[in-house]
Structure formats: C-alpha cells, structure tokens
Amino acid sequence: MESAARSYWRERVDSARDLIDALEQRRATLARVAQALFAAQRAFLAHGPDHLEPLRMQQIADRLDMHVSTVSRAVAGKWAATPWGNFALRSFFSGGFVDEDGNEHSRAEIQVALRAVLAGEDPIAPLSDDEIVRLLAERHGLDVARRTVAKYRKELGIPSSWRRRRY
Secondary structure (H helix, E strand, O other): OOOHHHHHHHHHHHHHHHHHHHHHHHHHHHHHHHHHHHHHOHHHHHHOHHHOOOOOHHHHHHHHOOOHHHHHHHHOOOEEEEOOEEEEHHHHOOOEEEOOOOOEEEHHHHHHHHHHHHHOOOOOOOOOHHHHHHHHHHHHOOOOOHHHHHHHHHHOOOOOHHHHOOO
16 A cells, blocks of 8 residues: 555646647657648748648648647747747638639738738829729739728728828
C-alpha cells in the first residue's frame, strides 16, 4: 500500500505529463496549420499583401483532415512575422469572390484596387460608389457590386463621396 505522500506526488507527476502532452499536441497542430496556410499563401510571401489569395479555414481543415473549429482555435490570437510585417494568422483567411471567368479575387486584392482608384479622384468631385464599380471593372478587371464597394470602403474607413468632397 502506497503512502499518502507517494500517491499525491504520483498524481502531480501524471498531471504534469498530461499537460506537457497537451502543449506538444497544440504546438504540432499550430505548426501543421501554419505550414498549410503559408503553402497556400506563397504569392503573399513573395509579392506582398496585394497578392493575398482567397482562402477559407474550411480549405485548410480539409487539407489537414481536421475540423474547421480546430483550425480556428489554432490561429486565434497567433501572429506571424513576414517579410511584409507582422500579421495575425486569422488575416490570411480572407473572403473574396469568383468572377465570371472563374478567377478568384481576395478581399485584400479588391481593397488595394479600391484604394488605388480613390487615390486618383478629384477632391472637388469625388467618385460615387457606382463610378468606383465602373473604374474597378475597367482598370482592374474586378466586377464587384456597388454594395461590396460600399462595404469595403467602410471597412477601410473611407467616407462616402459627399463626405470626401472638398470645396
């Protein structure tokens, strides 16, 4: 029969081993997710934020044969140092859309194009969202809806045309 002290310490050692095993499993999961994520985002690493590929957590989960909630928990609150600065791992999962030709465009790509269009606007006669839609299609080949332009403009902190007007 074991003494009470020996039993107590055996439980503590077992508990510590369980904790170490859990931490190792978390580390391995994060490493697998990050590796798959950066394999999918090679264009971003090579060319910068405007080349962020449209990617959903479900795609990574399917590649790694794990549940999407596991991927979500693995990237929550984690950051990566890239050649383009520090980014939250969650930011590499961007929404986007597929155009008529079947090409995928990420949210970041559309936002970069939106900023480029607005950078050249006349402050006395700023562009309306409808005009922005037309210019995105003409200059960047992006066929987006007016409400998408309005949504991304708001996300970027860019006011409406009448608030951008300078007299």
